[in-house]
Amino acid sequence: MSWRKYGGITSNSSSPCLCDKTLAQYANRRISADLSRRGFVAGMAASMLSLILPDLGKAQGISPPEAPARPVTFTNLRLFDGKSSTLRSGLYMSIDGSRIGHIGTGQPPSADNRMVIDCGNKVMIPGLIDMHWHALLAALPIQVLLQADMGFVYLAASGEAERTLLRGFTTIRDVGGPSFVLKQAIDGGLISGPRIYPSGPMITTTGGHGDFRPLSDIPRSGGQVTRMEQEGGFAIADSEDEVRLRVREQFLQGASQVKLVGCGGVSTPRSPLDMLTFTQPQLRAAVETAADWGTYVAVHAYTPEAVQRSLSAGVQCIEHGHLMDDRTAALMAKNDTWLSTQPFVDENDAAALTEPSRSKFLEVIAGTDSTYKLARKHGIKTAFGTDLIFSPVLATRQGVMLTHLKRWYSPVEALTMATGANGQLLALSKERNPYPGKLGVLEEGAYADLLLVDGNPLENLDLIANPDQNLRIVMKDGRVYKNTIAA
Structure with missing residues (x-):
């Protein structure tokens, strides 16, 4: 997967000239601060992108609005x-x-x-809140993402960010991908888009969901990371110390929370849903490190075993949970753990899938009804998200996904989940909250x-x-x- 990280600065100038005084002054400050060459080059790349993007937006008639001239x-x-x-x-x-x-x-x-x-x-x-969104994965097919230059991916993501906002989703929690520079561009007014609570790349184990490495990259050589990891597509950790390192790396870049993978997933062909990834001590290492930074860990977990292991480690938010049983739901309620799940009801809720991913998604769909019924039965704090990826057409169904909740909730309950309740979960990021006001x-x-x-x-x-x-x-x-x- 061709992911390239960009650090960044912002500029209000609409001129494409790279001799802009603000840019030059910033470059001088960075050099004077004796930052690494890699960090400086990354910053320059983001600076060049920031100078270009406003003109691209204006050419399409979609430049971000100015602050109102009057209240x-x-x-x-x-x-x-x-x-x-x-x-x-x-x-x-x-x-x-x-x-x-x-x-x-x-x-x-x-x-x-x-x-x-x-x-x-x-x-x-x-404004609506989507608690399970992938800002860089929503607009492009997976085949393109695996091969495209990262500059193209960011341009596609910036267009999708505006469409996300105009669908009424004013805030998203990004739970996997290098969305830091996209967030920076939106917050700086360079492009239009929702508020982003970034997790950085999802952290997984060798062979876990999200490990998209070609087999030619196996075995790992000591602590060496692959090109795809360096570019922020995912992060692999196979020991407690590596978990702590990967978690700290995301907070260093500005993550508001982190996401770990607790079991297999749909879109990763070689990770069956029933597999387990991190051990309980490894998950606890992530929870303790996140607590040191004043925030929390979300864990991708479908099965009872994966959810229960996460709960034992002190995880505060479970993503998905579609295959959990009654005992697991009772434990979630007892621990006051959030369930951030998605109302997948049929194959229209995913991009076209081939085997074995299709069979895994059908298994997830089959568990959706039970998941929401268990959540209601046990009074689990439940958040709404969509997890729509790999298709710009599918992304337009963000609001449709919210209407799926009518199977288990009244309209006002569904709207409350997608606004006020989701806002409460966002506030769990505490000291790392990038928008420390009331949302939802x-x-x-x-x-x-x-x-x-x-x-x-x-x-x-x-x-x-x-x-x-x-x-x-x-x-x-x-x-x-x-x-x-x-x-």
Whole structure:
């Protein structure tokens, strides 16, 4: 897999000239700081990309919006706040910078300097959160990802990031891939996209899910890492010390949490679902290291054995869990562990698969119904995610995946899971939280990430599946990225 890491700087200049003063001054500071040649070259590569990307965006008419010239006030709206089970009507909401200022009833106090948007009694909800997304894997087929230059992968990911945002997902948790520079470009305003909680490459063992090495790279030579690992596609660790090293490497790069692989997976051909990867002491080494950094570990685990081993090691979040049994679900509830799972219901929820991946995915689909029923039975804290990878067409089904939850939850329960509940799980990153404000809720002081829906999604969740038609306003961080309502 051709992954190339980029460090990076940002620049507000739209000029492609590499003699830009800001860039030159930054380069001088880095040299003076006696940074490594590898780090300096990586920074220069990211700098060049940052100078090019704004012009590419403008050429396509998709440049990120500027901050509003005037503060915004929304009037005449019905509010779903991400916590309550009912709507509040006849409200107004003021936006102050990147945060929600005041929410009140009736008409707002007169403010000549504000832009006022009449919402026409439409429903406002928090921006949606996808807790299992792969920002660099969503837009390209796996065959392309295995061969493409990383520059091309990042360009494709930047386009998909904007589409993700316009689908109403204002925040994603990236649980596998070198998404650090993409996050930096979005946060710096170079491209449009959701907030990213990055994990860095998923950490696995030799032969575990995510080990995409060709057989020619086997056996490993001591602690030497392969080209694919160096480029950030995945990270292999086969001892407690290696686990600690790989975890620390991700936090060094800016990870908000880390993800380890506890068993086999669907897309890695040579890793059967029933295999186990890390031992309990190795998983505990990751949990302890993450705790030293003030955050947590998520573990990819389908089977009861993989989930239980993770729980014994103190893991706070299980990804998937589709094959767990009643005893395992009871242990998760007892330990107050999060279940971050995905409502896979048929083969339309994955890119075209060949054997043995197809058979493994069918096994996962068969376990979906039981997983959600067990989660409800035992009161497990459950998060919503999609895990849509390797197809730009499949990625458009992000909202459709949310509607699958109607099989087990009411529309308001599903929306609460994808907003307020997911926001609670994001807050588990504590000291490593890149956005240390409230997400997933609409209340005073929370981040101004919101959607205006044409219709009532608390009665008709299917509205979310057609964002082009039904999302009238998309705002993230107090900036409007879509608005079909006249001010």
